[in-house]
Amino acid sequence: MDNILETNRLVFRKLCYDDMDNLKKTLQDEVAMYAYAHAFSDEEVEAWLQRQLARYDEDGFGLWALIRKHDGNFIGQCGLTIQEIDGRKLLEIGYLLQRAYWHQGYAIEAAKAVKEYAFTKLHAPWVFSIIRDNNAASIKVAERNGMIKTGVIVKQYYHMDMCHFVYCAENPYIHKR
Template sequence: MGQSDLAALCAILQDDETMYAYEGALSDDEAQAWLDRQMERYARDGFGLWAVVLKETGAMIGQCGLTYQDADGVRVVEVGYLFRRSFWHRGYATEAARVCRDYAFDQVGVDTVYSIIRDTNIPSQKVALRNGMKPEGSFVKRYRDVDMPHIVYAVSRAVRDGVY
């Protein structure tokens, strides 16, 4: 994603229903900061959340990628995803998350990939399960001055490869 994607990103980040797991839509400044963080991650880590675009039109419909996250005091590589509401329940999140999971194993070289998902976000939990992840624990994350219970999902390279 780059600055030219801000309007499409705002269509996602400024929709209250899409952002319910984050306690509501982001402001213009918060959306810009979100995009800035991704560009910083690309430069620092070599990855971040990437734009997901439709092959047919090139329109950005979501974002998915890898980020370093704190999972209750442990630094992990997380597969994260967030899509425009009009593209929910069509398999895009599952497909994109699977590609990012495999990229984490095959290109970044991690042995385990995580998704840290709010306990009320059942659709995202289902995406994690479809990508071979299993719940491994939970913790409370504070965001926007709200305590939010999260479930930690994980899958190892060996499980993905069918070794276990």
């Protein structure tokens, strides 16, 4: 399968059906999914994968598999999605890693690479991260990725109102003036 991006330690590629068991390691882990307030069922994991595959066709991007170079392990996913907030379509950097790979710098390494991809390959004027207010680790990743908090929104998910922070970074190649 073709690689989309590479960093010092990671390879990014499109997700595929062969990744289903690896996706379940994160999406069905209650601790890893605390920002979603529940672990996913098998059907929800399959729907998640279907959404990514559809995004590749419709948008040309989505969340990509993160593969660790030195051993070929699938460690999670990171990429770009379109999110609608207050009637605006925003390009969002998203990431979800298996717990075994937390606190090793993989999330920030991946998020920085995806931000650079959005700015240099897609020429996006801005990128965003929409992060649940209780997700301190993802907030730290966004801040280390040069993003600043620009707003607060409430999203309804599973009939619950959930506060989210909106982080943003401007494309320095466009906004130099």
